[in-house]
Amino acid sequence: MKNITLYQPGNSIFHYCDSRTKLVLILCFAVLAFLYFNPLIPLALMLVVLVLNVVATKSYALTNALTKLFLIIILFFLVIHGFTNPLGKTPAVFWGHPLTIPFFGTYTLEGAYYGLTFGFRIATVALITLLYVSTTHPIEVVRGLVKLGLPYNFGFMILMSLQLIPISNREAKTIISAQRARGLVEHNLWEKLKSLVPLFVPLVVSSLERMETMAMALEARGFGYTEHPTQLHEVKFTARDIIIIASAIILLVIGLVLRFKYGRLSWIDHLNSWGNIFWPG
Amino acid sequence: MKAALTFNNVSYRYPDSQEMALKGINLTVTEGEFVGIIGPNAAGKSTLCRAANGLIPHSFSGDLEGDIYVNGINTKEKKPAQLAEYVGLVFADPEAQLSQMTVWEEVAFGPANLGIPREEIFKRVDLMLGLLKIEKMRDRSPFNLSGGEQQKVAIASVLAMEPRILVLDEPTSNLDPRGTAEVFAAVKELNKKQNITVIMVEHEVELLAEHADRIIFMDHGQILLDGPPGEVFRQVELIQKTGMNIPQVTEVAQILDKEYGVWGNKPYPVTIEELYACLRNN
Numbered sequence: 001m002k003n004i005t006l007y008q009p010g011n012s013i014f015h016y017c018d019s020r021t022k023l024v025l026i027l028c029f030a031v032l033a034f035l036y037f038n039p040l041i042p043l044a045l046m047l048v049v050l051v052l053n054v055v056a057t058k059s060y061a062l063t064n065a066l067t068k069l070f071l072i073i074i075l076f077f078l079v080i081h082g083f084t085n086p087l088g089k090t091p092a093v094f095w096g097h098p099l100t101i102p103f104f105g106t107y108t109l110e111g112a113y114y115g116l117t118f119g120f121r122i123a124t125v126a127l128i129t130l131l132y133v134s135t136t137h138p139i140e141v142v143r144g145l146v147k148l149g150l151p152y153n154f155g156f157m158i159l160m161s162l163q164l165i166p167i168s169n170r171e172a173k174t175i176i177s178a179q180r181a182r183g184l185v186e187h188n189l190w191e192k193l194k195s196l197v198p199l200f201v202p203l204v205v206s207s208l209e210r211m212e213t214m215a216m217a218l219e220a221r222g223f224g225y226t227e228h229p230t231q232l233h234e235v236k237f238t239a240r241d242i243i244i245i246a247s248a249i250i251l252l253v254i255g256l257v258l259r260f261k262y263g264r265l266s267w268i269d270h271l272n273s274w275g276n277i278f279w280p281g
Numbered sequence: 282m283k284a285a286l287t288f289n290n291v292s293y294r295y296p297d298s299q300e301m302a303l304k305g306i307n308l309t310v311t312e313g314e315f316v317g318i319i320g321p322n323a324a325g326k327s328t329l330c331r332a333a334n335g336l337i338p339h340s341f342s343g344d345l346e347g348d349i350y351v352n353g354i355n356t357k358e359k360k361p362a363q364l365a366e367y368v369g370l371v372f373a374d375p376e377a378q379l380s381q382m383t384v385w386e387e388v389a390f391g392p393a394n395l396g397i398p399r400e401e402i403f404k405r406v407d408l409m410l411g412l413l414k415i416e417k418m419r420d421r422s423p424f425n426l427s428g429g430e431q432q433k434v435a436i437a438s439v440l441a442m443e444p445r446i447l448v449l450d451e452p453t454s455n456l457d458p459r460g461t462a463e464v465f466a467a468v469k470e471l472n473k474k475q476n477i478t479v480i481m482v483e484h485e486v487e488l489l490a491e492h493a494d495r496i497i498f499m500d501h502g503q504i505l506l507d508g509p510p511g512e513v514f515r516q517v518e519l520i521q522k523t524g525m526n527i528p529q530v531t532e533v534a535q536i537l538d539k540e541y542g543v544w545g546n547k548p549y550p551v552t553i554e555e556l557y558a559c560l561r562n563n
């Protein structure tokens with residue numbers, strides 16, 4: 001098994017900055033994404049974050065399952081809100097016709113506007129978080145969170161679950177093959193589902209045992225013993241971190257000033273055509 | 282000879298458990314010894330290992346009576362992380378004790394957690410990788426290695442904290458015969474060349490009989506037998522009653538002894554070489 005976590009070793013600027021710097025980045029982008037109520041700004045933020053991800057982890061940024069999942073979520077929001085959002089009043093025109101489905105109603109421009117706004121907001125936050133976990137060693141993730149005041153045990157738990165998921169996955173495969181070898185043959189979906197039941201017990205038992213061993217092994221090797229463990233790869237708070245944090249904060253301040261001067265920059269009440277969604281008419 | 286590890290009348294009960302997992306254990310292991318521990322399921326072998334490196338009582342609550350000394354230090358007075366300097370513990374499940382992205386990082390992890398200076402860690406890691414002969418794997422992920430290699434990484438990573446006592450709790454139970462042989466060879470070499478005290482729980486009695494200087498047989502939280510392999514494995518009935526095996530050579534010796542009275546009061550042979558030597562002399 002190659003990757004036990006989402007972490008992708010590499011040499012990008014994000015791999016070398018302090019884990020707290022990246023947390024500041026997450027915070028700034030999350031606030032910015034939710035500051036205004038229109039799809040344009042979250043879309044721009046999402047694209048920026050996507051570019052940052054590509055810089056950090058190259059093709060992994062686009063090919064991993066999570067990025068795909070977020071794109072599907074955007075699509076899902078677009079459809080669901082389009083049909084059901086209570087703000088909807090202007091029917092959207094598809095090739096000259098409005099689109100109505102029974103029980104849900106008519107697809108509206110306001111719904112699409114709302115769905116896209118939310119979809120892009122969530123994708124922005126999710127992708128900036130992905131940037132954090134894919135460029136930060138799991139141990140550093142936990143140390144960073146503990147430094148920020150997260151209870152130590154909670155950090156420990158996150159670390160364990162990060163590691164347990166892929167291991168359990170493989171264990172499940174082993175147990176399935178063992179049970180097939182003992183003559184368990186599934187002919188249809190129902191039988192497949194039934195065969196999962198005997199899988200569950202050994203899986204839970206071995207996961208619990210493994211968790212106990214992990215906890216003991218980490219404890220015996222001094223994990224969490226001092227507040228200042230030796231940094232093996234010199235990840236220090238450097239000029240680089242200060243530049244990243246400063247730019248993120250400047251961006252955030254500009255965003256806040258504009259927000260208080262010009263409001264939420266929403267044009268949901270002036271939608272006449274598809275084009276209006278991305279630019280006020 | 283200096284005592285490396287001492288148990289003084291130690292009894293222990295896990296929280297929410299009626300039965301005692303250890304009952305009045307008295308044990309002294311001297312420096313440089315290779316002690317093998319055998320016993321059926323639930324005998325208390327793992328509990329003994331946890332008590333030896335301070336996980337009991339520091340990470341497990343429950344009632345501990347008596348005292349345990351590691352290099353003269355009472356384990357009640359130091360945390361497992363501090364005791365790691367004196368005693369290292371290796372577990373059965375190779376993967377559950379590995380957590381880092383490369384073998385090098387894995388070995389460096391323990392000392393780094395203690396805040397030891399970088400240059401010192403770099404030196405120690407190179408030394409340990411050399412001792413366990415795993416230098417070639419330094420940049421590989423520990424999760425891509427064979428079970429035997431993983432156990433050697435696990436051993437190197439506890440030794441990087443420079444303990445003089447190595448406790449191994451069934452280190453070969455998840456391994457194939459080749460991995461098992463690799464681990465035994467590595468441990469034996471550490472014991473002979475580095476004079477590291479070894480305490481090893483095992484069910485591979487043949488290998489244990491061959492390598493260990495002393496065998497301890499446990500059941501129901503007590504030490505029932507304690508002595509050189511040839512003397513302990515003489516107690517065939519006692520051991521076999523619990524469902525445990527004894528080395529095949531010893532079984533043969535027992536049959537010969539019953540029929541011809543070959544050995545008298547002497548210890549039984551436990552390896553083929555010993556059996557052969559005895560038979561030749563008679």
Ligand SMILES: Nc1ncnc2c1ncn2[C@@H]1O[C@H](COP(=O)(O)OP(=O)(O)OP(=O)(O)O)[C@@H](O)[C@H]1O
Pocket residue numbers: 295296298300301302320321322323324325326327328329
């Ligand atoms: N974490 C725990 N909590 C409660 N009871 C435990 C715990 N671990 C072990 N025990 C109990 O303590 C007793 C001794 O267990 P221990 O694990 O030391 O046996 P063992 O000799 O290592 O057995 P095995 O050969 O199965 O590994 C058993 O009765 C067991 O059920």
Ligand SMILES: [Mg+2]
Pocket residue numbers: 326327328450
């Ligand atoms: Mg055990």
